[in-house]
Amino acid sequence: MIQTEIKNEFPKSIEGFGYHFNEEGQLRDIKTNERFDFYVKPDDTSYNQTRYERLGEAIGEYIENELVEKYNLKRQIIPLESDDDHEEEETLKSRIYLSEDFLECQNLLLIIQGSGVVRPGQWARRVIINDCLELGTMYPYIRKAQELNWGIIIFNPNENYVAITKDGEVIKRAYVRGSESPQKHCIYVWNNFVTKAKAEKILVMGYSFGGINVTSLLDEFAHEFKSRVAGVALADSVHSVSMVPSHSRIWFEKNVINWIKSELPLSMKIPQAKKYYGCRCYSAGHPKHEYAASFAIDPIFEYLQHVLEKRSSEQNEEPETDKDSIEVDETEKMGETDGIEKTEGIGKTEGIEKTERIEKPEGIEKTEEIEKTEKTNETEKTKEMEEVDKMEEIEKVEKTEEINEIEKTKEMEVEKMEEIEKVEKTEKTKEMEVEKTEEMEVEKMEEIEKVEKTEETEEIEKTRMDKTEEMDKTEETKKICDNNEVEISKVSDLDSHAV
Numbered sequence: 001m002i003q004t005e006i007k008n009e010f011p012k013s014i015e016g017f018g019y020h021f022n023e024e025g026q027l028r029d030i031k032t033n034e035r036f037d038f039y040v041k042p043d044d045t046s047y048n049q050t051r052y053e054r055l056g057e058a059i060g061e062y063i064e065n066e067l068v069e070k071y072n073l074k075r076q077i078i079p080l081e082s083d084d085d086h087e088e089e090e091t092l093k094s095r096i097y098l099s100e101d102f103l104e105c106q107n108l109l110l111i112i113q114g115s116g117v118v119r120p121g122q123w124a125r126r127v128i129i130n131d132c133l134e135l136g137t138m139y140p141y142i143r144k145a146q147e148l149n150w151g152i153i154i155f156n157p158n159e160n161y162v163a164i165t166k167d168g169e170v171i172k173r174a175y176v177r178g179s180e181s182p183q184k185h186c187i188y189v190w191n192n193f194v195t196k197a198k199a200e201k202i203l204v205m206g207y208s209f210g211g212i213n214v215t216s217l218l219d220e221f222a223h224e225f226k227s228r229v230a231g232v233a234l235a236d237s238v239h240s241v242s243m244v245p246s247h248s249r250i251w252f253e254k255n256v257i258n259w260i261k262s263e264l265p266l267s268m269k270i271p272q273a274k275k276y277y278g279c280r281c282y283s284a285g286h287p288k289h290e291y292a293a294s295f296a297i298d299p300i301f302e303y304l305q306h307v308l309e310k311r312s313s314e315q316n317e318e319p320e321t322d323k324d325s326i327e328v329d330e331t332e333k334m335g336e337t338d339g340i341e342k343t344e345g346i347g348k349t350e351g352i353e354k355t356e357r358i359e360k361p362e363g364i365e366k367t368e369e370i371e372k373t374e375k376t377n378e379t380e381k382t383k384e385m386e387e388v389d390k391m392e393e394i395e396k397v398e399k400t401e402e403i404n405e406i407e408k409t410k411e412m413e414v415e416k417m418e419e420i421e422k423v424e425k426t427e428k429t430k431e432m433e434v435e436k437t438e439e440m441e442v443e444k445m446e447e448i449e450k451v452e453k454t455e456e457t458e459e460i461e462k463t464r465m466d467k468t469e470e471m472d473k474t475e476e477t478k479k480i481c482d483n484n485e486v487e488i489s490k491v492s493d494l495d496s497h498a499v
Helices: 045-069 124-128 138-145 184-194 210-220 222-228 244-256 269-275 291-295 297-316 366-496
Strands: 017-023 027-029 072-076 094-096 109-111 151-154 161-166 167-177 202-207 227-233 258-259 280-283
Touching: 027 124, 027 227, 045 072, 045 094, 045 124, 072 184, 094 184, 109 138, 109 184, 124 291, 138 151, 138 297, 161 244, 184 210, 202 210, 202 297, 210 222, 210 227, 210 244, 222 227, 222 244, 227 244, 227 297, 244 258, 258 269, 258 297, 269 280, 291 297
Parallel strands: 109 151, 109 202, 202 227, 227 258, 258 280
Antiparallel strands: 017 027, 072 094, 094 151, 161 167
């Protein structure tokens, strides 16, 4: 989502928040060199969360600027001006990042991040803030791709709409045309950029929800995708086999590897996960989802380089007979050391059937064996064409059903989001009511304390007055006694004189 308003009390730069990235790529306090402190106001969770989000937005802008200034990528605004004929949507723009040579390069790498708040160049905001840039961003992937002279396209599937608010509530959503959803964004980028690129060999790297976007591309551009993409590397993708289009599941199984979060050693094979994901699965070498892409970078690039070499060797091979319909899955031939699978030699692409026609040698009659071979090839070719026609018909039906299912899922997601917003609003209201009740309780207690203190003061004052009165009475009694003694003494003296 594109934010429409930022509270004035929060700055727009990392330095404005009092932080910077040190030489190790760690976010540190400029003055104290301490790590990021979330609880700047211990009693104000809402403020702390909003501050964290605004800092995240500033970091996102910093990273995107680095893509241009440090890694020399081009910021491409979408939708393109040539197809932007809607005046009311003129300001609703998004962006992707391209290498300067993406149109002319031989090998092209597509990078698709996960869902949520992450923008181009990021894997996980939390890792960037609490750990470092190297583990939370795409920087290492970009450097490796550039070292290998690969072209690069970085997608931006999460920037889909502008939320228009009034009195703190969302009253309308205006969508970015062509990027109304993550899937539509990926399809737009493929249509307008990938298709125009000359690269014969395309590589795809998807993290988290990026795996689901890959299945959408495979479904939308099945033939072009399978013919141009040499291999797909996923890092803890959240897709399932049910999301993989049925017409391409065999291809997906042979050309996709998912490095999933696990406590197992890096790249150890996890065969039981294949049934769920529909592809080969290996350990990412870390038990947390947000670290999968950064920890699995070495085996991922080994795999991508391997499939490139394999595709090149296949293209350079001369046509030979007797190799019709040969498919080799070299995964079974991979060596193992102490139970850890080697990543070299994995990721074989789907076999391409070769039905080369045997030409008649010049000046020599065809033999019966050659004629028989030709006839067999013709028969197989006819069968293949019938199978293709049949599969295309099935694909149309399945695609229609899947589109209906996707639309239904989207509606459910929208309803779910609205329900979540209602719940969050209700919870916020309850919290405010609780806080108000607590304040009233505090005021009530303070009032009671005042009353009790007043009563205590009055009691003390009364006791003091009682004591004073008692002392006065005692003093008066004493005086009376003294007077009586004086009188008695006088009488005694008179009596003694009289005697």
